[in-house]
Amino acid sequence: MSDRHDSGPRTPPVRRYHxxxxxxxxxxxxxxxxxxxxxxxxxxxxxxxxxGVASGLLTVLINRQ
Structure with missing residues (x-):
């Protein structure tokens, strides 16, 4: 067992996201x-x-907190 808790998908750094x-x-x-x-x-x-539409919407699903 692991003590690590995953809170969901990983988010990229802000600069990389942009x-x-x-x-x-x-x-x-x-x-x-x-x-x-x-x-x-x-x-x-x-x-x-x-x-093309799918590619344009790709980053909409990325959670950037």
């Missing part, structure tokens, strides 16, 4: 633009754009 946040948003915009370029109504375009 870098990760901006990188994920930029990647999301690039993927959405690529999906639109491939054709917004095609399965490939929709898939790439959906990955």
């Amino acid at each position: 870098v990760l946040d901006r990188a994920s948003k930029i990647l999301g915009v690039v993927l959405i633009a690529t999906g639109l370029h491939l054709g917004g109504g095609t399965p490939a375009g929709l898939t790439v754009a959906a990955l």
Whole structure:
């Protein structure tokens, strides 16, 4: 047994969080633009754009206390 208590997911340092946040948003915009370029109504375009949305929302789930 361990005396260590985990209070949930680990949080990154503030500076690292901001870098990760901006990188994920930029990647999301690039993927959405690529999906639109491939054709917004095609399965490939929709898939790439959906990955862009997911990338842009990546850091929303990170708890930064």
